[in-house]
Structures are given as structure tokens and as C-alpha cells.
Amino acid sequence: MTVTQSPDASPTPSLDSRVTPVEPLLAPAALREEIPMSPTAGETVLNGRYEIAQVLNGQNDRLVVVAGPCSIHDPCAALTYAERLSDLARRVSGSLVVVMRVYMEKPRTRLGWKGLISDPHLDGSNDLNSGLRVARSLMVDILETGLPIGCEFLDPLTPRYFSDAVSWGSIGARTVQSQVHRQLTSGLSMPVGIKNATSGHVEDAVDAIVAASKGHVFPGIDDDGVASIVSTSGNPECHVVLRGGSTAPNYGPSDVANALELLGSAGLPQRLFIDASHGNSGKDHERQPHVAADIARRIAGGEIGIAGIMLESFLAAGRQDLVLGRTERLAYGQSVTDACVDWEQTTRMIEELAEAVEAGRSLRRAGAEDTPLLAEAALPATLPALA
Structure with a gap:
């Protein structure tokens, strides 16, 4: 413990003995002015939010597919992936709403690289101001391809810097019980998926959805970076994401039915997403296609309630170890966090899901589907402003 010594007093402990020097953080408004969004990018964001909300409200029978790396570490590789995914998204747009997974923050169970915002140089320098610039610049570039973005919100302050670029948000399994994140979600302007806890319990996610659907007052920062009361x-557009648990997956028909019943009992819309990775694949990326195929089969057979699916994918399959400061060793387009499926497998899964949606439509047209799509209040005819 650091102590201070005065000639007339005994040593007293420092009140901030474990805080190293504090550096100024770039203001959100300054970053948005430095890296603005074009009208094309803004339209992509709003269209993505609107279309995802329509699916969640049962007004559109497409399926939302959130696909991309576990976490972004190489902006060049991420943009290459985005360009490919954008082309594929246009081909299947009649059946799927494709969103790119652009995760800039990485939650850690213990220690490790915390993501592009925290350490954009991958060397342990923790240059947050540069990380925020790199993250926002990449998001704008991806939006220019016409592809909406999805990301996990981890730090409660960083959304002020880039949430205007996001069409779909996520609250992870480690933060589902956090009051801070429930409050944060209540002010986000896009649909937000809330994952079940790592134990596999869905009740925590349902509780979080109820809490986030209400207004809150809490401390935060404003656009000038000033501490404020928010x-x-x-x-109203939060939903459960089934991601499996520590002991078993939860993407099967009975698991989905149980989760939908919990949502209904809480007075919430009975629509959810399924994460094909994490606990549902046993953390084995090679099992993701099996999970996606099972979901596709059930959608084709008329199962309702599944509004979206998440896929961890990148240009190359698998994962690699990151040695801080030794980026020359990294293979291009391969994850440095959780293992992903490669581009070829991603294409096959997305095309299979699109075919399943078409098959489900044909079944309903033939009169074999007894349960109609869930109906909610009509969405506005015009898109809301970015926030």
C-alpha cells in the first residue's frame, strides 16, 4: 500500500493506492464527428433494426441469421468476410435477414485478450482511444457493404461510442444477471438478444427482458463524456438467446417449448434465437453445422417460435493462439478466441437455413400449419431516427 509522509503527522494510507495514472478518454461526440456514418450506412442500420423487429413481432416470416467471428481481431480480414457475407445475404434476402457478428469486446472467464477496443494493437498496450477509433471505422466500412451489424455490449460506457451503428445487440451469459446491463439495455435503440446463464437456466434471461423493458435512471456519460444521470x-424488443449450458445443450424442441412457455408466462412475445455455438455445440465448432441442420429441419417442418440463429464463423476454420506483440505469426482470417467454422461451411449452413424457411412457407400455404404467426401491434411505416 502506498503511504504519504508529512513532517507533522504519522503515515496515512493513500485513498487510491491501486489506481495507476488516469488518462483522458475520447468523447463520444468527438468520435462520431471524426468517423461519421454516410446516409447509406445509416439506412443500413435502420433497415436492419426494422427487419429484425418485424421478425420478432411475427410480422415477417424470415429467419434472422447472426454470423461472424467470435471476436474481431483483424479489421482487414473482418472486412473481407463482410464483403462475402453481404453478397450471400443479398442472394438469400427473401428468406433470411443476415446480420454480421461484429464483436469488439471479449468477456473473459479469467484473463486474456479483451478485444479490439481494449487492445487494438494486440500487444498489451491497452490503447483504448485507438481501439474506439478502429472499432467505429470498421463498423462504418461494414455498413457500407449493406450488411447490418450485431455486437455484444459488455462495458456500460462504450455503447455511447458506436451503438448508433448497431442493428442487433446482445447481452452475454456472464452478464445476464447484471443490473448494470439490464439498465443499459433498457436504453438501447435496437433489438437485443439476452442469453441464458452459463448454467443453462433461462429464467435469468426472462427476468432480464422484463427488467430491460421498463425505464430506468442510472449514472453514465453524455455525448461530451461528462458524468451524467441517464x-x-x-x-420492448428484447428476446432470449438459447446458448446451451455447462452440462447440456438447450436447442432441442422441448427446450425451445419450455423457454417459450416461460416467456408466455411472463407476458412476453414467444419468439427466441438459438446460438449454434457455445454450450449448444459443446464448444466444438465442427458440431455447429449439426445444430444448424437440426434447426433447419424443424423450421422446414413447421416449428414456430424460432426467430433467429447465431453462427460463429470466419474465413478459416478453427482457432489459433494469440501471442501479444507477435501478430506476424497469425494466420489470416482465423479466430484468436473461440473456434469458428470456415467460409465454405458458413455458406452451406446459410443456404440450408434459407431453403428451410422456404419449405416452412410451402407447408403453411398448403394448410398444414395450424398455428399462425404471432401477431403484435403494427410497426411504424417510417423508420425511427438513429440513437
Whole structure:
């Protein structure tokens, strides 16, 4: 413990003995001015939010597919992936709403690289101001391809810097019980998927959705980076993401039915997403196609309630170890966090899911589907402003 010594007093402990020097953080408004969004990028964001909300509200029978790396570490490789995914998304747009997974923050169970925002140089320098610039610049570039973005919100301050570029948000399994994140979600302007806890329990996610649907007042920062009191109106477009648990997957028909029943009992729309990775694949990326194929088969057979699916994929399959400061060793387009499927497998899964949606439509047209799509209040005819 650091102590200070005065000639007239005994040593007293420092009140901030474990805080190293504090550096100024770039203001959100300054970053948005430095890296603005074009009208094309803004339209991509709003269209993505609108289309995802339509699927969640049962007004559109497409399936949302959130695909991309576990976490972004190489902006060049991420943009290459985005360009390919954008082309594929246009080909299947009649059946799927494709969103790119652009995760800039990486939650850690213990220690490890915390993501592009925290350490953009991959060398342990923790240059947050540069990380925020790199992250926002990449997001704008991806939006220019016409592809909407999805990301996990981890730090409660960083959304102020880039949430205007996001069409779909996520709250992870490690933060589902966090009051801070429930409050944060209540003020986000896009649909937000909330994962079940790492134990596999869905109740925590349902509780989080109820909490986030209401308005809250809490401390935060404003656009100038000034500590402020933030008031929110509540987010009505939150939904469960089934991601499996530590002991078993939870993407099967009975698991989905149980989760939908919990949602219904809480007075919430009975629509959810399924994460084909994490606990549902046993953390084995090679099992993701099996999970996606099972979901596709059930959608083709008329199962309702599944509004979206998440896929961890990148240009190359698998994962590689990151040695900080030795980026020349990294293979191009391969994850440095969780293992992903490669581009070829991604294409096959997305095309299979698109075919399943078409098959489900044909079944309903033939009169074999007894349960109609869930109906909610009509969405506005015009898109809301970015926030």
C-alpha cells in the first residue's frame, strides 16, 4: 500500500493506492464527428433494426441469421468476410435477414485478450482511444457493404461510442444477471438478444427482458463524456438467446417449448434465437453445422417460435493462439478466441437455413400449419431516427 509522509503527522494510507495514472478518454461526440456514418450506412442500420423487429413481432416470416467471428481481431480480414457475407445475404434476402457478428469486446472467464477496443494493437498496450477509433471505422466500412451489424455490449460506457451503428445487440451469459446491463439495455435503440446463464437456466434471461423493458435512471456519460444521470424509456424488443449450458445443450424442441412457455408466462412475445455455438455445440465448432441442420429441419417442418440463429464463423476454420506483440505469426482470417467454422461451411449452413424457411412457407400455404404467426401491434411505416 502506498503511504504519504508529512513532517507533522504519522503515515496515512493513500485513498487510491491501486489506481495507476488516469488518462483522458475520447468523447463520444468527438468520435462520431471524426468517423461519421454516410446516409447509406445509416439506412443500413435502420433497415436492419426494422427487419429484425418485424421478425420478432411475427410480422415477417424470415429467419434472422447472426454470423461472424467470435471476436474481431483483424479489421482487414473482418472486412473481407463482410464483403462475402453481404453478397450471400443479398442472394438469400427473401428468406433470411443476415446480420454480421461484429464483436469488439471479449468477456473473459479469467484473463486474456479483451478485444479490439481494449487492445487494438494486440500487444498489451491497452490503447483504448485507438481501439474506439478502429472499432467505429470498421463498423462504418461494414455498413457500407449493406450488411447490418450485431455486437455484444459488455462495458456500460462504450455503447455511447458506436451503438448508433448497431442493428442487433446482445447481452452475454456472464452478464445476464447484471443490473448494470439490464439498465443499459433498457436504453438501447435496437433489438437485443439476452442469453441464458452459463448454467443453462433461462429464467435469468426472462427476468432480464422484463427488467430491460421498463425505464430506468442510472449514472453514465453524455455525448461530451461528462458524468451524467441517464434516463431510459425501456426496450420492448428484447428476446432470449438459447446458448446451451455447462452440462447440456438447450436447442432441442422441448427446450425451445419450455423457454417459450416461460416467456408466455411472463407476458412476453414467444419468439427466441438459438446460438449454434457455445454450450449448444459443446464448444466444438465442427458440431455447429449439426445444430444448424437440426434447426433447419424443424423450421422446414413447421416449428414456430424460432426467430433467429447465431453462427460463429470466419474465413478459416478453427482457432489459433494469440501471442501479444507477435501478430506476424497469425494466420489470416482465423479466430484468436473461440473456434469458428470456415467460409465454405458458413455458406452451406446459410443456404440450408434459407431453403428451410422456404419449405416452412410451402407447408403453411398448403394448410398444414395450424398455428399462425404471432401477431403484435403494427410497426411504424417510417423508420425511427438513429440513437
